[in-house]
Amino acid sequence: MALRIARIVGKIILWFVGITVVLVVAFKWLPVPVTATMVMDENGITKDWESLDNIDRNMVSAVIAAEDSRFCEHFGFDAEAIEQALEERLAGTRQRGGSTISQQTAKNVFLWQGGGWFRKGLEAWFTFWIEALWSKRRIMEVYLNVAETGIGTYGAEAGAQRYFDHSAARMTPDEASRMAAALPSPKKRAVTNPGGWLARHGNSIERRIGIVRRDGLDSCVYN
Incomplete structure (x- = not known):
């Protein structure tokens, strides 16, 4: 019985690995048609896939400045950001996100929103594979x-x-x-005519765009 269970579990694991790797390889080249988040969105879906050639570099620099300044340096996981997030959680202060753009991409494409260690584990799995098989530009x-x-x-x-x-x-x-300032919570944060903290945050991101360009923090996307 134990041997039979082990074989079943082994087959499930092999199928899981095979299917996930095939999906990652496919989306290395193909546009992502739809995601679980889109399907579950009760507000419907408005989207228009565009090549990165048709997205202004200001948008790339802005999300790097806002979300993941070490995007070109890490292999999917930012140890420093994760450590800071854990320290803030333990101290009971404002909790910043420790997720990189790679992790957010893995979650958005292959998984669902929300927390939980199981989903986080799957997110890490897919993050590893997209970093291994995709270029930073594709991510x-x-x-x-x-x-x-x-x-x-x-x-x-x-x-x-x-x-x-x-x-x-x-x-x-x-x-x-x-737009980058609103990304973490786009249903609640205003892009047009933001006020207060959100306006200041947007202004801070705009200033950091210059630093991103100066220090080549988006170089892996364009070289």
Whole structure:
């Protein structure tokens, strides 16, 4: 009986590994048609997949400045950000996110929103594989096409059309920074006419765009 159970478990593991790797390889080249987050969104879906060639560099620099300044340095996991997040949790202070753009991409494409150690474990698994099989440019391209940018709105192109009435191919630093500032909570954070802390946060991201360019923090996307 124990041997039979072990064989069944072994087959399940092999099938899981095979299917997940095939999916990761497929999305290295193909646009992601839909995600679990989109399917479960009661507000519907507005999206428009665009090549990174058609998304302004200001948008790339803004999300790196806002979400993951070490995107070009790490292999999917930012140990320093994770350590800071744990310290803040233990201290009971404001908890910052420790997830990298790679982790967010893995979650958005292959999994669902919400916490839990099981989902976190799967997120780490998919993060490892997309970092191993995709280029940093591809990770950024997918991220900017599947990230939720507003209520029922997904991707930089759909967000740019919704908020600014023009393509993501020509976004100003101010526009890109405001969208990046809203990304962690796009259903609650205003992109147009933000006020208070959110406005200050957007202004801070806009200033850091210059640092991203100066220090080559987005170089892995464009070299």
